[in-house]
Amino acid sequence: MSRPEPSRRLQNLSSAIFSEMAQRKQEAARKFRVIDLGIGSPDQPPAPHLIQTLTEAVQRPDVYGYPLSEGSPRFRQAVADWYTYRFGVALDPQREVHALMGSQDGLAHLAMAWVDPGELVLVPDPGYPIYAASVQLAGAELYPLPLRAENGYLPDLEAIPAEVRQRAKLMILNYPNNPVAAVAPLAFFEQVVQFAKRYGIIVAHDLAYSEMAFDGYRPPSFLQAAGAKEVGIEFNSFSKSFNMAGCRIAYVVGNERIIQPLAVLKSNIDYGVFHPVQEMAIAALEADMSGRYRNPVGALYQERRDVLLAGLSRIGWTIEPPKATMFVWAPIPAGWSSRQFAFRLLEEAGVVVIPGSAFGREGEGYVRIALVKQADELLEAVRRIEQSGILQQKPPQ
Structure with missing residues (x-):
């Protein structure tokens, strides 16, 4: 044998x-x-008040059951409130917010939820490895979007061949970007929205570095672009912004119809994020919004x-x-x-x-x-x- x-x-x-x-x-x-x-991987621990929140939460006897895969109502409400506070974007916490075990969890499973073998995904090159890996695991094809210095490391949408535009089902973007550390203006996201509408493409934007910005710069959310919620979703994480990489908590927000297949897939894979970690994440967002704690x-x-x-x-x-x-x-x-x-x-x-x-x-x-x-x-x-x-x-x- x-x-x-x-x-x-x-x-x-x-x-x-x-x-x-x-x-x-x-x-x-x-x-x-x-x-x-x-x-x-961040070398700093979470803020003391977040560790305190986690310490208190794990001592409660009622937190050891299976959590909801989509996240607790309090967690989803906190994410929706923070998106309004940080970006001016309104989200329905029940339908447009879903918890993840780290943004890589959602990014790894998105292609499985949305593309079949033979379908095409637009992926940044260079790009964070899970983008291409997710497409390969789903058995689909990928088309690399070159990110080059002469274009400010933004993909040239007009350079994408016509037949590729017609075939593409999903586009993955990431700004601020890993690995090239580039940023994208809101005007670029507006171009992406129009492009996606024209060709019927889903847009998935990874915003994991939204709070890790310098010299007074404040990265925008893709969902701030007019019409973005009609075509796309956005991933964000507590790993980098709040030094919670090992806690494995993040979320996806945006178009309900795009999130739902991912939610179905995840409901068959896991039971969600440990309740005390969700409480820690809620505390992080609430402290940021209150101004009591400077990130x-x-x-x-x-x-x-x-x-x-x-x-x-x-x-x-x-x-x-x-x-x-x-x-x-x-x-x-x-x-x-x-x-x-x-x-x-x-x-x-x-x-x-x-x-x-x-x-x-x-x-x-x-x-x-x-x-x-x-x-x-x-x-x-x-x-x-x-x-x-x-x-x-x-x-x-």
């Missing part, structure tokens, strides 16, 4: 580079105290951005400062591939960054640097990069 093999749908998933970087990190750790600027994430990552980019500029690596996210999208010296540069940086400086090619073909020529260490560690990373001489080295042949 032949030996069983894993499902073919797993073959195109892009975890290989992350696994390879983890293995190379272990090897480098024999030589260095490695500074890991690879994975975008520090924007200021924290702005300081780190400034420290890192000033240091890199001093040693000859000049990078455009991002307006948002916890990442820096850094062009590498000519002649290197992004994998070669990232591997050499780890081997000679003990600094982990992610090759841009891990996020798609258009990511070649860049590396993604995560601002997930304190300022002194970022300065140490700069010192090591300078000492390694990699910026002046000839690339491998």
Whole structure:
């Protein structure tokens, strides 16, 4: 009897580079105290009042039953209230808000809920890996939307071939963007709405970095664009905005008809987010709306951005400062591939960054640097990069 093999749908998933970087990190750790600027996991805990809310909630005996998959009524109301407060967007908490176990949960299952084999999804390139992976897991086809510096890392909708526009069923967007750290103006979202209406395309926007913005910039919601709720939905998360990455709570909001198939799929997979974590999330939104607590994430990552980019500029690596996210999208010296540069940086400086090619073909020529260490560690990373001489080295042949 032949030996069983894993499902073919797993073959195109892009975890290989992350696994390879983890293995190379272990090897480098024999030589260095490695500074890991690879994975975008917040290094700070939630605010004390949120931890206190969670601590009190888990002591209640009535919170250990199955929660509702869609989220508690209080949670959905808090999300709707916050969207009105933050973006001026009105949401029906019963029909237009649904809880998720992290935004990746919703993004991973959206294509399964909406597309069949042979149907087409428009996916940003470079893009967060789950976008392409979700399409592949659903057995559908993807069409990459190139995000290039000359276009401000916005997709050129008019450059999409006519037959692709006609076939496309779903478009995934993400601003502020991971990995390229670009932002999108509301005018672009208005163009997307018109494009989606013209061709009957569902729009799914990932807004996970809405509160991680700098220099007074306030990222808009896709749902602020006129008519957006007619064609789209939006994902947002507590992971980055409130340092709750391990809590696994997020939500999707917007068009009820688009959310409902995802809700049906999820109701067959899980029983929802643990009640005390929902209470913690409610407390985060309520404190933000009340003004009693100033969310520090924007200021924290702005300081780190400034420290890192000033240091890199001093040693000859000049990078455009991002307006948002916890990442820096850094062009590498000519002649290197992004994998070669990232591997050499780890081997000679003990600094982990992610090759841009891990996020798609258009990511070649860049590396993604995560601002997930304190300022002194970022300065140490700069010192090591300078000492390694990699910026002046000839690339491998």
